Amino acid sequence: MPAQPMRLKPVPLWLSALLVWLGLSLAYATWLLGEQRAATLEAFETQSRIVHRLLTQRAEQHEAILAALIAAELSMGTSSGLFETFAASLQRAYPQVASIERYRKTAQGRWQQIASQPTLPLSDGVLEALPERSGEGSLNVAAAEPGHYRLLRSSQHGSIFALRIASERLLQPEELPPPFMGAELSASDGLLLWQLPVRQSSWTGLAPLLFSKHLGSQSQPFVLTSRQAPLPEQLPWLRLGMASAMLLLVSLLSCWALEQYRQSSIARRQLALAQASRINTMGELAAGIAHELNQPLAAMLANSQALANFIADDPPDLPGAQQAAGNLARQAKRAGAIVHRLRQFMSPHTPQAESVELRGVVEGALGLTRETLRRQQIKVHASLPSGLPPVLGDAIGFEQVLVNLLLNAAEAMGGQPLRRLDVSLTREARSLRLDIADSGPGLSSEAASRLFEPFFTTKQGGLGLGLTICSSIIEQAGGQLSVASSPAGGCLFSVTLPIVMEALD
Ligand code: ADP
Numbered sequence: 001m002p003a004q005p006m007r008l009k010p011v012p013l014w015l016s017a018l019l020v021w022l023g024l025s026l027a028y029a030t031w032l033l034g035e036q037r038a039a040t041l042e043a044f045e046t047q048s049r050i051v052h053r054l055l056t057q058r059a060e061q062h063e064a065i066l067a068a069l070i071a072a073e074l075s076m077g078t079s080s081g082l083f084e085t086f087a088a089s090l091q092r093a094y095p096q097v098a099s100i101e102r103y104r105k106t107a108q109g110r111w112q113q114i115a116s117q118p119t120l121p122l123s124d125g126v127l128e129a130l131p132e133r134s135g136e137g138s139l140n141v142a143a144a145e146p147g148h149y150r151l152l153r154s155s156q157h158g159s160i161f162a163l164r165i166a167s168e169r170l171l172q173p174e175e176l177p178p179p180f181m182g183a184e185l186s187a188s189d190g191l192l193l194w195q196l197p198v199r200q201s202s203w204t205g206l207a208p209l210l211f212s213k214h215l216g217s218q219s220q221p222f223v224l225t226s227r228q229a230p231l232p233e234q235l236p237w238l239r240l241g242m243a244s245a246m247l248l249l250v251s252l253l254s255c256w257a258l259e260q261y262r263q264s265s266i267a268r269r270q271l272a273l274a275q276a277s278r279i280n281t282m283g284e285l286a287a288g289i290a291h292e293l294n295q296p297l298a299a300m301l302a303n304s305q306a307l308a309n310f311i312a313d314d315p316p317d318l319p320g321a322q323q324a325a326g327n328l329a330r331q332a333k334r335a336g337a338i339v340h341r342l343r344q345f346m347s348p349h350t351p352q353a354e355s356v357e358l359r360g361v362v363e364g365a366l367g368l369t370r371e372t373l374r375r376q377q378i379k380v381h382a383s384l385p386s387g388l389p390p391v392l393g394d395a396i397g398f399e400q401v402l403v404n405l406l407l408n409a410a411e412a413m414g415g416q417p418l419r420r421l422d423v424s425l426t427r428e429a430r431s432l433r434l435d436i437a438d439s440g441p442g443l444s445s446e447a448a449s450r451l452f453e454p455f456f457t458t459k460q461g462g463l464g465l466g467l468t469i470c471s472s473i474i475e476q477a478g479g480q481l482s483v484a485s486s487p488a489g490g491c492l493f494s495v496t497l498p499i500v501m502e503a504l505d
Contacts, residue, residue, distance in 0.1 A: 013259050021251040025244050032243070036236055040228070041209055047177050048211035048226040055185065055224055058096060058170045059217030062151050062163055065090055065097065070155040073102075084115065096169040098148060101162040103127055111160070119164070122150070127160055149193060151219060167194035180234065183226040198227045206230045270472055275348045277469050278400055281407065282346060288371030289342060296335040303328040341368070344396065345403075351394035351476065355500050358391050358398065358432050359384045359425060365402035366423070369410070376410055376419065383424040389504070391432050391497040393477030398497075401470040401481070405436045405493050408466065411459070412440030412490060420488055430504060431479065434495045437486035451483060 068090070069083075076082045087100035102114045103122065111127045113119070151163045167185060177183050182198020198208070209228040214221050303324045310321035345368065362384055366373075373380055406421070413419040422437040443451065450456040452471050457464030467481075474481040479497035486492035 013255055016258075017248075017251045017255040020255060021244075021248045024247045024251060028243050028247065029240060032236060032240060036234075037230075040230075040234065044181065044209045044226070044228045045211060047181060048183075048213075048224070051171070051175075051177055051183060051226065052211075052213055052215065052224050054175055055170060055222070056216040059215050059220040059222075061094060062097075062165060063217070063219055065094065065100075065163060066151065066153040066161055069100065069102075069161045070153065070159075073155055073157055073159060073161075095172075096165050096167075097163055098166040098169075099164040101164065103160040103162070105158060114159075122152075122162060127152070147194070149187070149220075170194060177226065180231055181226055181228045183224065185222050185224055188221055188223070193222060198229060199231065200229065270469070271348070271350065273465060274397065274400060274469050274473065277404070277463070277465055278346055280463060281400070281403055281466075282342075285368060285372060285403070285407075288369065288375065289338070291371045291375075293335055293338055296331040296338070299331040300328055300335070303331065345399065349396060351397050351473070353392060353394065353477070355390040356393055356395045356398060357388075358434065358497065359386065359388060361395055361398045362402060362423065362425060362434065365399050365406060368399075368403055369406045372407065373410055373421065376414060378410055378413060378419040378421050380421045380423065383422075385425060388425065388427055388432055389499045391477070391479075392500045393479070393497060394473070397473040397477070401473050401495065402434075402436075404466045404470050405495075409436060409438035409440060409491070409493075413438055416440055418488070422486075422488070427499075428496065431496045431498050434497075435492060436494075437488060437492040438490040439486070439488035440490035442485060442490050443483070448483075 069087070072083070072086050076086070083102060090100060091097050099119045101119060101122070103111045104114055106112050111122070111124050113121045147167050149165050149167065151165065152160055154160045170185070176196065180199055182196055184195040185193045187193060206229075208230070210225070211227075212223060212225045214223055307321050307324035307328065310317040310324055313320075341364070362382070366380065366382065406423075409421055413421075416439060418439045420439045422435070424435050426433050426435075444458075447456070447458060452467050453464075454468045455464040471481045474495055474497070477497055479495060482494050484492045484494070
């Protein structure tokens with residue numbers, strides 16, 4: 001016969017705390033990363049706009065330099081000495097200007113660079129392509145060496161001025177974007193003028209931040225593209241770690257508090273259930289108890305009549321009256337004791353964990369059910385050896401369990417030809433074992449598998465809570481309640497309860 005109650009295991013405290021912590025940490029990390037990304041994006045865009053503005057300013061400077069050169073030619077004439085001094089002063093002020101060149105057409109119609117030390121001259125084709133005397137600028141990127149570009153402009157005097165710009169000097173070291181940011185400047189035909197490589201991130205799954213915009217210059221319509229990859233070291237690990245530790249603490253504390261509340265509410269409910277079940281049991285005990293009370297009451301009546309007779313005698317029989325009065329008091333005490341035991345059994349109380357003499361409790365339960373068992377002509381065979389060590393738990397709770405088991409057995413044997421109840425108490429290594437075996441019909445296979453389920457009953461008007469409450473009372477005391485087949489063919493309920501530590505050898 002299956003013996004164990006079926007229970008759904010509650011989720012352990014550490015697991016609930018872990019799940020709560022994981023959920024909270026995940027939510028916090030998502031929020032924090034979102035915040036961080038928004039802040040990073042804002043800083044990146046600000047930085048990119050600063051770089052863009054600086055480069056635009058530089059482009060405007062180049063146009064201004066060319067305008068200044070043309071104006072200078074007007075006032076200084078075409079002398080190369082004066083021009084070179086002026087050009088050198090401009091180059092000192094603008095380090096990105098690698099060279100300033102001036103070209104004029106010779107009598108043979110060829111272009112010639114006017115300089116004491118000519119630099120890489122431009123081809124006639126390039127210079128011819130410039131609209132003469134128009135004063136308009138022209139950009140020539142391809143004709144300069146790598147990393148450079150040239151900006152040309154013709155003057156009203158037939159000269160052409162050229163600025164050779166070193167792109168990597170457009171920004172001063174202190175103006176460069178931060179090291180985690182990459183940037184590049186390219187001409188409209190895609191030719192790369194300047195590049196600050198971006199640091200590769202190991203987090204390839206995350207999209208890099210991107211900024212791309214034309215410089216605000218008509219003569220140099222370059223495109224600035226900046227990038228920033230999400231780098232692990234930029235993430236707020238410390239904040240995340242600290243918040244995670246805090247959340248772990250909060251999860252543990254809240255789960256612990258919840259568990260405490262759950263335990264106390266379970267305990268409260270169990271208490272109320274046990275009380276309700278005892279009151280319910282009272283109904284079944286009522287007839288027997290009334291009978292048991294009847295005996296002392298009848299004896300009291302007889303003794304009070306005898307007392308009246310002894311006093312009425314002439315002369316009054318004082319020794320007889322004394323004896324009758326004594327009997328009267330003894331019977332009143334006996335009735336009082338029965339009522340006291342009942343009140344004790346019925347009264348709401350908080351289960352105690354105390355040292356309990358199980359033998360006394362069994363005798364008490366047999367006493368409470370004696371009349372019920374006697375009326376059903378059930379033969380009780382009790383084997384309750386004395387001198388057994390005490391067990392740990394709640395005496396009233398144990399009594400309730402035993403009364404419940406005895407009444408169930410009595411009820412199961414109703415209508416059976418053989419009605420025998422064996423109650424035996426034995427010692428095991430570290431516990432006491434109480435067996436209650438009846439000669440009832442035993443359990444059906446359905447009853448055997450659902451015996452400890454709340455509200456399972458086969459009785460009309462039964463609550464189906466008795467055995468559920470019994471097993472929880474016994475388990476609370478660290479013991480076990482199980483069921484098997486009894487040798488007499490009925491049920492054998494066994495309760496094992498741990499012996500108090502101090503009593504163990
Ligand atoms: P209730 O007594 O209100 O039915 P219990 O939890 O005490 O609730 O018992 C549940 C069911 O277990 C009973 O209805 C009965 O079918 C079965 N049962 C309990 N004890 C015995 C027994 N000694 N012999 C046969 N069946 C039993």
